[in-house]
Each structure stands twice: as C-alpha cells, then as structure tokens.
Amino acid sequence: MKSTFRLLMGLAVGLVPALPAGAGRLADSLGLDSDVVQQEGGYTCVPLPPPPPPAQHSGAEGMPPLPLPAVPLRRTEKKNPPRPPVLIAKIATADKGDWATNPGDTENLLRWMAETLDVHFSSMNLPEDQIPADPREIPVLYRTGHEAFAFSPAVRERLRAYLLGGGTLILDACCGRRAFVESALTEMEQLLPERPPYLLTLDHPVFHSFHDIKPADIRYRPWARKAGAEDGVPAIVGIDIECRTAVFFFRWDVSCGWDALADSDRHHCLGHETDCSRILGANLMAYLTAERSAAIPLSKALDFADAARDRSGKFVIAQGKYGGQWKTRSAGLGMLLNAFHEQTQTPVRFERDELPLDSARLFDVPFLYLTGHQDFELTDRERRNLREYVTRGGLIFAEACCGREGFDAALRRELAAIFPGAELAAIPPTHPVFLFPNALAAVQPRPALARRLGVGDAIAPVLFGLNVDSRLGVVYSPVGLACGWELADCPHCCGLAANDALALGVNILTHAITE
Structure with missing residues (x-):
C-alpha cells in the first residue's frame, strides 16, 4: 500500500487519480500545483543588505581619546534580568x-508572548x-527555510531518537x-515511517490550549488564498507519538508573521x-509546555506479559x-490486563x-478493541467483516x-453503515457493566474533560451500546480510557482519571468474559 506521503505527492502532480478521503483532504490543502506557487521564485522575504554607513569626518579626527575620569562613574542602570529557560532551538x-x-x-x-501572556521563554x-x-535539554526544535533540504542519516537517527524520547x-x-x-x-x-502524517482538525488540543481558536480566527494572506489556502480551514500536518503530536508542519508560513514581516512588491x-x-504560535507553545511532563508515559516498563506462548485456553483480545491512527497508547491494553488480574x-x-x-483471523478472537484520534473510513470488506x-x-x-471528536464522528458513521x-444508545446505569466487579455510580473526569463539560470532579459514567440479535455486540466509550x-499524565485528554478508567475497563473485560 502506498504511504500517505506518496499519495499526497502523487495527487499534487497529477499522478494519482483517486485517494482515500483523509489523504485527499490533506493534499487539497497543500496547493503545490497552483499557478501562484509556480511563480514563487520571483519573490523573497530575505532582507536587503543594509546600506553602507555614510563616511563621517570631523575636526576631532586624529586626536587621542579623552582619559578616563579618576573616579569611575556610578552605574545607575538596572542589571539585565537572567535569561529565561530555552524552550525552542532553531x-x-x-x-x-x-x-x-x-x-x-x-x-x-x-517576546510577544511575554508582553501579552506574561510567559517567559x-x-x-x-x-x-x-x-x-x-529532549529535556531543549524541548522543541524548529526548522524553517525556502529551499529543498535533507537531513543526513546521522542527523535523522538522532532526530528520531529525540522525538521518540x-x-x-x-x-x-x-x-x-x-x-x-x-x-x-x-x-x-x-523520520517516523510507521506513523502516517495527518491534517489537524479544529478539535485538536493545540487549537484550544490557550486561545480557543475558531474557524474565523484562521486567516491567510492574499497570496496564500490565491494558492489554495482557505480562510477558516487549518492546514497544519502532524505526526503523533502515543497521544502527543510530536511533529507539526506548517505548510502555509507562520515565521513571517512571527517576525511581523508584511507583504510588499518583493x-x-x-x-x-x-x-x-x-x-x-502561542497555542503551540502552550500545548508543548503542557506536554513536556507527559511525553514519556510511566507505563513503559509495566507492560503486560504472559510467559506462556501457547494460546490454548486463553481469552484472546485483538486490537x-x-x-x-489505530494505535494511540501502546501499553494501555497491557496495563488494563495487569489491573484485571490484580x-x-x-x-x-x-x-x-x-x-x-x-482479516479472516478476526473470527478466532472473542474481543476486538478499536481506538484512535482522527476521522477514518473503512473499506467495504472491513465493514462486512465487522x-x-x-x-x-x-x-x-x-x-x-x-x-x-474526529474518531467519535467516524465511529458513529461507520457503525450506522455496518x-x-x-x-447506538446509552447503556443504562443499572447494566452489569457499571456494577460488577466495580460499582460505578460516579467517576472522576480528567481536568480537560471537566472543562469541556463544565462540571466538577464527579460525573456519571457513560457508555454506549449497540445490540445485535438481542445481545450487546458493541460497547463504546466517547471519552478517553487508555490514558x-x-x-x-496526558494534560489534554478528555477522559477519566486513572483509577476510574481502570475500574470501568475491568468491568468491560469482566462482562466480555462472563457473557
């Protein structure tokens, strides 16, 4: 199967006739084949060299400098404050x-963030x-430029380790x-061939990490609009590692805006x-500073392992x-199984x-786990199989x-088609999935979910179910559990606190085994 990148580039130059919906939307936002882009070589933001200073002549030329006073003058100006910590390296x-x-x-x-938001980096x-x-030494790396570039294999290897770390x-x-x-x-x-790039949508936390960015706030310069950018539609490409977006690519320039550089004839x-x-930029920095402590999950050394390789007599769970993006938390399911046994x-x-x-092997497993962040679209064969x-x-x-919200909308759409x-209706609170082995009348939302719902530190647990032949065939949580x-420590997760997420997960597993 062609990678997302090859599909995007193929569409941009007219080589690929059709694309999946997600890749097509991303390619449409790139505007690589527009007439405006073809003319870009005639314009530049590179500053003109400063004019040479005028020659200065005075009658004092050739005179020796005045001697320093015998008593040094007292310095009255304030000392410069200490340099804030480095957040980003270019x-x-x-x-x-x-x-x-x-x-x-x-x-x-x-500097603008320090003056307007009172945050200092x-x-x-x-x-x-x-x-x-x-990466704790320098949390963010930034690469900008006009021309084609390529990292050397050694730099690419260091950068990959830096991102994964x-x-x-x-x-x-x-x-x-x-x-x-x-x-x-x-x-x-x-850098990350196993993790496909995708177009960030407005439900991504980066658009709400400080300013609550709405479509009306996404505005492009005139020449970007001529090249295909559309006001109200973000065009940032990301790559996720676990639940964290580790690579942000701005196809439409932001650096000229950060430098307050206006358009001109040149x-x-x-x-x-x-x-x-x-x-x-402010939202991006707010997102990144919040994610610094959450970049490396605590569970890496605690993943579930069963030494017995023989599958006989085992309850098989398939993801x-x-x-x-079908795998968002690599160790979450293993941690849930540990909690279930304990x-x-x-x-x-x-x-x-x-x-x-x-896959035909799907019919050999009794429990199938689906998760993700973004919108997705299944094939007809996948729908028939499910x-x-x-x-x-x-x-x-x-x-x-x-x-x-992207995954939520896609899952509901796909279930309606399947x-x-x-x-897909709310499971009543009297259902055993809320009662055994953990009685869950109320659960604690994470701060991001509490802010979204406008609630305090307790909410009723919510699961949705879909009955097939009078049996619960689908159980769905619209809020995050795997974190x-x-x-x-996932600061932007609209999900449940760890204890309640584990308790609800144990209940779901128990229901699957006993039913």
Whole structure:
C-alpha cells in the first residue's frame, strides 16, 4: 500500500487519480500545483543588505581619546534580568541565507508572548549535528527555510531518537515555498515511517490550549488564498507519538508573521496573517509546555506479559488495525490486563494480537478493541467483516482516545453503515457493566474533560451500546480510557482519571468474559 506521503505527492502532480478521503483532504490543502506557487521564485522575504554607513569626518579626527575620569562613574542602570529557560532551538545549517531568512521569528514570538501572556521563554540557534539526546535539554526544535533540504542519516537517527524520547519538531515552509514543503513531507515519512502524517482538525488540543481558536480566527494572506489556502480551514500536518503530536508542519508560513514581516512588491508570502500566526504560535507553545511532563508515559516498563506462548485456553483480545491512527497508547491494553488480574484474581489467561479488520483471523478472537484520534473510513470488506464478526458472537469495544471528536464522528458513521437500523444508545446505569466487579455510580473526569463539560470532579459514567440479535455486540466509550490505563499524565485528554478508567475497563473485560 502506498504511504500517505506518496499519495499526497502523487495527487499534487497529477499522478494519482483517486485517494482515500483523509489523504485527499490533506493534499487539497497543500496547493503545490497552483499557478501562484509556480511563480514563487520571483519573490523573497530575505532582507536587503543594509546600506553602507555614510563616511563621517570631523575636526576631532586624529586626536587621542579623552582619559578616563579618576573616579569611575556610578552605574545607575538596572542589571539585565537572567535569561529565561530555552524552550525552542532553531536548527541551523551551513546555508544561513535559507534557515535564517526571518532571523527574529522565534524571539519575536516569545517576546510577544511575554508582553501579552506574561510567559517567559527564550530561543537559540542550534547546529543540526548538535541535536540533544535528551529532549529535556531543549524541548522543541524548529526548522524553517525556502529551499529543498535533507537531513543526513546521522542527523535523522538522532532526530528520531529525540522525538521518540519526548521531543517536538516544528517545520515551517517559509513563504510557503514548494521545495521546502516537498522536503518536509519526505523527511516526515523517513523520520517516523510507521506513523502516517495527518491534517489537524479544529478539535485538536493545540487549537484550544490557550486561545480557543475558531474557524474565523484562521486567516491567510492574499497570496496564500490565491494558492489554495482557505480562510477558516487549518492546514497544519502532524505526526503523533502515543497521544502527543510530536511533529507539526506548517505548510502555509507562520515565521513571517512571527517576525511581523508584511507583504510588499518583493515579498509575496504564502502564509498566515500576522495575528493568526501569533495566536497559533502561542497555542503551540502552550500545548508543548503542557506536554513536556507527559511525553514519556510511566507505563513503559509495566507492560503486560504472559510467559506462556501457547494460546490454548486463553481469552484472546485483538486490537483492530485500519487505515488510520489505530494505535494511540501502546501499553494501555497491557496495563488494563495487569489491573484485571490484580483486582479480580480471575484464573483467565490473556493473549493479545493486532489484526487488520479485513482479516479472516478476526473470527478466532472473542474481543476486538478499536481506538484512535482522527476521522477514518473503512473499506467495504472491513465493514462486512465487522458485521459478520459481531453476528457470530464477537464483542467490539471502541474508545475515542482522549475523547477526540474526529474518531467519535467516524465511529458513529461507520457503525450506522455496518448495522443499518440498529441504534447506538446509552447503556443504562443499572447494566452489569457499571456494577460488577466495580460499582460505578460516579467517576472522576480528567481536568480537560471537566472543562469541556463544565462540571466538577464527579460525573456519571457513560457508555454506549449497540445490540445485535438481542445481545450487546458493541460497547463504546466517547471519552478517553487508555490514558488512564497507562497512568499517563496526558494534560489534554478528555477522559477519566486513572483509577476510574481502570475500574470501568475491568468491568468491560469482566462482562466480555462472563457473557
């Protein structure tokens, strides 16, 4: 199967006739084949060199300098305050005329944030061969430019380790240049080939981490609109690691806005308006600072393991693989199984598997787990397989990881197509799934969910169910559970606190085993 990147690039140059819905929407936002992009070489944001200083002559030329006074003058000016901690480092290469076209972009953004938001960080330039192994030294790396670029294999290896270790990479196509866009997409694919890029939608936490960004706040410069950018529609490409977006790629420029650089006869910027660039930058920094402590989940060393390799006598749980981000918390399910054994002492041996939704092996497992963040679309074969799976007695448990609206809408749409006429309805509080082995009359929401719902520290638990042949064939949680299963400090998760997420998960497993 072609990667998302190849599909996007193929569409941009007219090589691919049709695309899946998600990839098509992403490619449509890139505008790589527009007439405006073809003319970009005639315009630049590179500043003109300063004029030479005028020659100065005075009658005092040639005179020796005046002697210092015998008593030094008292210094009355205030000392400079200590430099704030470094949040972001701008990746520097040998071609300073490329990566430093907007030399004040990060400093100006951080200065604006200090003046308007009273948050204080600093930035620095960093040669690309000095990327730190520990992202706690420099949490965010930033690469901008006009021209095509490629990281060396050694730099790419260090950068991949940096991202997997909790760091973040921001890519900005300065002035919206096509050469940089193509290089950025290539590098994203090579850095994390197992994690496809996707277009961030307005339900992503980065749009609400400080300013509550609405469609009316997404505004582009005139030349970006001519190239295909659409006001109200964000065009930021991301790559997620677990529940954290680790790579942000701005196809439409933000650096000129951060540097407060206006359009002119010699500068036609394909980017966001200045105010829009600033609020996006502020939200991005707020998102990243909140995620710093959550980048490495506590559960990495606590994953579930069953030493017995023989599957006989085991209750097999499969995680469904589909054409999207199907695996959001890598250790969550294992942590839930640990909690189940510890709490219930039930002599049940588990086996985990990862299966494509169109696989015939699906019918060998009684429990199927589906999760994700974004919108997705199943194939006809996957839909037929899932319908037959449930009809033959299988149970689907689905969870909108972090309570994300994109997955919620997609799952409801797909279930309606798979089971026409069946209703996905709220499971009543008297159902055993809320009562055994844990009686759950109320649960604690995470702070992000409490803010979304406008509630305090207790809510009624909510699950939805879909009955097939008078049997509960689908159980669905519209709020996140897996972050709680992993004991992860996920600041933007609209889900349940760890103890209640584990308790509800144990109840769901118990229901699946006993029914």
